[in-house]
Amino acid sequence: MSTPMFLARPLPGVVGERRRMCHVFPAPASERPPSTLTALCGAWFARGQLELLDGPRGMPCELCLRTVPQPTQLGGTDDRPDDLDAHVARIERQLDELSRAVDSLADLLIVLRDSLGRRRPETCSSAATQDPS
Secondary structure: OOOOOEEEEEEEEOOOOHHHOOEEEHEOOOOOOOEEEEOOOOOEHHHEEEEEEEEOOOOOOHHHHHHHOOOOOOOOOOOOOOOOHHHHHHHHHHHHHHHHHHHHHHHHHHHHHHHHHHHHHHHHHHHHHHHOO
């Protein structure tokens, strides 16, 4: 059976703001809450120093994320696509198509800017030569 996990981060003032990361903690096995809790990364906190989170908030602790068991290690299934390489290749093709479309649009905008730039001086010069009276 897998161990339930929960997310928490230090309360403001417990650590500096840059170190208030979202940590992953294994749920305590006993019914009585322990006085200290140790995250998967090894950081430990007194029970009253943590803010319990209902989901990821703020910067995650990278060490905790690397230590979280994979679904297959927990007895679950791996929900990734069967052919991850094909999925990534499809995304890369879509990004290439999008990049070409953006390049084409940029070329069109340059032509439009240049054509408007040529007309503008003519309009300005013809307006300047007209007699205002």
